[in-house]
Each structure stands twice: as C-alpha cells, then as structure tokens.
Amino acid sequence: MKAEIVAVGTELLLGQIVNTNAQFISKECAAIGVDMYFQTVVGDNEQRLLDTFRLAASRADVVICTGGLGPTQDDLTKDVLAAFVGRELVLHEPSMKTITELFESRGIHMVESNRRQALMIEGSDPLHNETGLAVGNAFTYEGTHFILLPGPPKEMKPMFTKYAVPWLQAVMTDAVPLYSKMLKFAGIGESNLEHQLLDLIEAQTDPTIAPYAKEGEVTIRLTTRAQSQEEGEKRLFPTEQAIRVRLADHLYADQDVPIENVVLQLLEQKQLTLSVAESCSGGLLSDLLTDVPGSSKSFLGGIVCYSNALKHKLLGVPMEILEGDGAPGAVSSETAVLLAENLIATTGSDFGISITGVAGPSPSEGKPVGLVYVGFAQRNAETAVFTLQLSGNRESVKHRAAKSALYQLWKQLKDH
Template sequence: MKAEIIAVGSELLLGQISNTNARFISSQLAELGIDVYFHTVVGDNPKRLLNSIEIAENRADLIIFTGGLGPTKDDLTKETISAHLNKKLVLDKQALLYIEDFFKRMNREMTENNKKQALVLEGCTVLPNKNGMAPGMLLTTENHSYILLPGPPKEMEPMFQFEAKPLLPKLFNEETVILSHVMRFYGIGEAELETRVQDLLDNQTNPTLAPLASDGEVTLRLTAKSNSEAEAWEKIELLQKEIFDRVGEYVYGYNNDSLASKLQEILVENQLTISAAESMTAGLFQSEIAAVKGMGAVLVGGMITYTESIKVNQLGVEQQVIDDFGVVSSECAVAMATCIKEKFDTNIGIGITGAAGPDAHGGQPAGTVWIGIALNDMSPVSYKLSLSGMRNTNRLRAVKFTIHYLIRLLREQGYKTI
C-alpha cells in the first residue's frame, strides 16, 4: 500500500506557510502501516496540478489532496480531478444545507460563489466538514483511491482523523485492527531511553515500537495489529509493561497528555492548590499550566520577581539568603517556594531562579537553573539544571523540568499520579 500526499496552494510555494498537513496525514498513515513515498506541493494552477496527479498515479495507490476546495476562482482541486477522471461535479444537498446554516450562524449573507463548495465528485463518499464549509471526498477508481481534504488544518485534521481514516482499512480489504498507543517520557534523553529498550527496538515485529524526540520530550509509539481490538490491546499492554519495568520512573502520561494537562489532573484529583514565584521564567510556568482549561480550580496565582528588591521586599525572601548564596542558588529557590506558598496560602509553592542566557546571572553561568518545591509540611526540596540551549529554549525546559520534578515528587509522596 503506497500513498502520496499532494498539497495544493500557492501560499505554500511562496513560503507563507509550512505544509503541516502533510506531516499530520503522514503520521496518521504511519499508524495504519501505510507507506508514504512522496509529498508534493503544487500551486493553484490546473496544468501543474494535473502534472502532479499523473506523476502520483504512476507511483502511488492512494493519493491524498489537501487544499483548493474553497469558494474562490483559485480553488481548483476538485475541478481538475473531475476533468481528469471524467467524473461530473454534482450538488450535495447535505453539504449545501450545512453551508447555508453556517452563514446563518455567523449572521452573514451567503454569496453565490459559496454554493460551489457543495459540489462533489459523482460517486464519491462525502466526508462532512464539522469545522468549516467545504466537504471532503473519497473516490475510488479501478486502480486508485483519491481523498480530497480542505486546506485549513483545523478543518483538515479532524476530517482526516474522524471521517477519512476509519475508511482506509476497508478500502484495502484490510480486516485487521490496528491500534496505536503512545507512552510519554520526561527527564530522560532519547539516546538513554533507546539504550534501555534497545533489544525491544531491535526485535520488534508486532507491536512495532517507534521512538520520537521533540522539544526535550521523548515518546514511544506502540502499534499492534490483530484480528480484534481486544487482542491488539493485549499485545500493547504486554509490551508496555516491559517498558514500564525498565523506565517507568520517566513516564508522565499517554497519548494526548501534556506535562501541563497531566499536572492539572493530578492537582485536581488530589485537591492540591499551587502558587509560584518565578524569576528567570518570568511567568512562563504559570502561563503554561494555565493554558489548560480548568486550571483555575487549583492555580491560585503567584509573583514574578525579576529584581532582587522585589524578591526581598514583596516576596519576603531574606536579604541574608541572597547575600550568602546569591539569587541563583538552591537556597534562594527554596526560599522563593516557601515564601510564595505561605503568602498565597497554597499546598504547593514553586520557586524558579536561574540564568536564562545568553549572559551569566547571579554569578552563575547561562543555563544554570534552580527549582525549589515546597509541599505542605514537607521539608522543601530543590533541583539544579545545567542547560545548554538558547535563552527561550532554556526557559521552556526549566518550566517542563519543574512540572516533571513536581509530578515525580508527588508520586514519591504517595499521591495518585497515574
């Protein structure tokens, strides 16, 4: 089974946007075990689009198009395919109703050219668009399958995932169930993780096992094929247990979890309130955890103490601590955590201080970070990082490590974390 993804849109060729659609679809197809051999990007030009289609037909069974389904004259994907395959464009009443309704809800007048979006290839399966107007299409001919998807990622991604993807195994008479499961790690490098599971990587068959690193996080994707969902799950769980036994301490979550969403779950579940005093991260820790809806139930607030005098006069860190140990020190991080916890009356207090870079700060080289955590009546703890990235990479890493250490500490202290 070979696939090719053709993105249509001059804005891609002008370098105004990246082809993130091809990345998304490719990762989804990889889960299904469908090989993608080529991506093509072509402009809003019917002749060159036709050229791309003909080339793709020579080297792929499944051709997936993104873009060019909108209402303007530039949108030519289905028109070009219609002419090429000699399939008429017919009005899809369901899609038209939906488009009319869309304009009603937006309280805007529907212009005539918007009706064009309800035209679909004769004989296709219509893929409803729940986040926009233009419907998608799946058309199968003797030798090929064609999937047409809209260009905006917020329309394309859910349409592919929920409307197109479930049809793919059937399309190729595949009776097999394919299940995919992602384990998420923090605090361990990709190389170290791979070493610890090298034999599992070397001998993988079913489930397959794929590591991926990005933004300082590492994931392992476990993909199992079987005749039933239950059997596929069994295979995945067996392998997962083996991995957990080896590197379980670094697992923070699964699938679509993020460090912040996981932290929120844990704090809400255990009814723990949190506050933070941030220096080098300047609010990034609190902003990142507040990005998750519902954090208001546990995040009380905090302070950004960029200067020494604010640390002392507003937060309440003793001047002596700073004089003796400096602002970038275990002692200062612990004092910040303790002071904010008491001042804001929370279960957890976080203190983050460091030198984000590129310059040294508080007598410490760029990349030095101290994280303090005060948790209820426990004696506060601190962690040191020596980061080597650019300023803002270091700031984000400091935030992620803070969440990682906090989750680990809560687990060690017997709170429910998984």
C-alpha cells in the same frame, strides 16, 4: 495500502498557513490500516498540479487531496484531476440546491463562479460538506483511489471522518488497522532513555518502538497491527510492561498528555495546592499550569519576581543574599530555598516551587548560561533544591526548567 496526501495551495508553500490537515489525515488513515507513504504540497499551478497527480498515481494506492475546491479561478484541483483521468466535470444537483438556497436566504446575489463548488468529477461519489459549500469527491481510476476534500479544516475534518473514511473502508479488502500507545516520560533525556531500551529497540519487530522528544519530555510510541483493539492491546502489553519496569521513575502517563496535566490531576485527587515563584522562567511554569482547564482547583497562582527588588519586596529574600561581595546571588540555592519557603508562607499553598537561574544568552553573576536552581518547599517538610545545568537557547532553558520543576513535583505526588 499505500497512501499519499496532496495538499494544494500556494499559501501553504509561502508559509502563510500551517498544513494541519496532513497530521489529522495521517492519524485517521493509520487507524483504519492505510499507510501514509508520502505527503506533497503543490501550489495553484495547473502544470505542476498535473505532474503531482501523475507521480502520486504511480506510487500510491490512495491519493487524498485537500484544497482547491472553491469558487475562484485558482481553485484548480477538480479541473486538473478531471483532465488527468479524462473525465468531465458534472453538476451535483443537491449541492447546487444548498448553495442557491444559502444565497437566497441571505438576500445576496450569487455570482456564477459559485457553481464551481457544486461540480464533481464524472463517475465519482459525492462527499457531503456539512459545514461549507464545496462538495467532496471520491472515485477510483486505474486501480488508484482518489479522494478530494476542501482545504479549511472545519470542512475537511467532518467530511473525512463521516464520509471519506467509510468510502475508503468499502473499497479496501485486506487492510489491517494500526494500534498505537503513547508512553510519556519526564526527567530523562531522549538519548539516555534510548540507551536504557536499546536492546528492545534493536530487536523490535512487532510491536515497533519509536522514541521522540519535545522540550523537557520524551514520548515512546508503541505500534502494532491488529483486527481489534483488544488484540492490539494484547500485542502491545509485553513490550509496554518491559519498558515500565525499566523506566518507572520517569513514566508519568500512558497517553499523549503533557506532565502538567498529570500533576494537576494528582493535586486535585489528593486535595493539595500549589503556588510558584519564577525568576528566569518568567511565568512560563504558571502559563503551562493555567493552560489546563480546571487548574484553579489546585493552582493558587504565581509570582514572577524577575528583579532582585521584587524578590526582596514580595517574597522577603534579604538583599545581602541577593547582592554584594560574597553574596550567593539571585542565582543560588539559598535564594531558591527562600523563594519557595516564603511563597508558602505568603500563599498558604501545600507546595511551593521556585525557579531561578541564567536563561541566557549571556552569563549572569559570573554563572554560566543554563544553570538553574529549582526550590521545592512543602508544608512540614525540609525544603529541597535541585541544581540543573541545561543546554539550548534562552527559550529551551526556560521550558526545560519549568518541565523539570513539574517532574520533581510529580515524583513527590505519586508517592505522597
């Protein structure tokens, strides 16, 4: 069953609002066997909206509309779609009762335009709005199923999950749900990962293998169709195992989570602690770690020692190492080692990670943009330094450096 999302709202076209609804609806549709073929965004214009409905009905079995159900004159979705299918708008009395009672309870005069939120297309099934006022609609016209949802995500999501999905499942006859599994990798680039799996990717039929990358991480999505979760897992298993064998040193999770979540989970399980000293990453590694709820159980804290003065004052790196003729400099393995080792002595953590390098856009100390040293200190063990030559702009270098540091810690923890 082919589906299309029609997101209505000029504010979407202007970039004033990000269309997160489409991502949510697409994922939910895939889970019930509805294939999303198209996503369209159209402004609050009657003729363009009419043209959009006409095109969507010609190429999709299911058209899911978001937005344009409110009380103002630019909320045109129901009006235009009713005209397109040749039906009247009728009042949904239960919704009207809810709206009236709400205004009365607040002692506010209800203007006539608020009645528009209780209108629905004649012959459609109402979709209850638990968190707002505009009633949703669902109906079938000449073989195409139309679903109308409000634009605000807090209204759209519960309406879609609790009411639109059961309605869709009732009208579908032969849809087979999609089952997907995410495999997450670090310490390897997308092109290298794809090269190691090229034979599997080229020969894929069922399941399908889809790699895609984020900064410092790569994801593979395995997808199949099955009548049950048990059957889906059985279909995915051989391909998943083949990938696991080839990329065991980089596969850190079999669910869609960032590597910092897994690192903190391992630290907590092993009752170990971490602190970080950051120069070129400017606190980004600390930010990634503290974004994870409960990180304080294992992450003691971080020092952003951006200047040489603070590297010397807070973490005891000698100035003769940082500056002067023949000095290794702030961007060096020597500095990375001292930052990590002195960090452990200062904080008492089990692991200490330091990051120092050149984020750009210009070289520093005569060293190229993207050169980064990651110091990795551990109690009762020799300190290691990892030299990175990263590509990308300033933001990318900082992010990739932080993720690379987490990858090195993950490798140590999984074998600890």
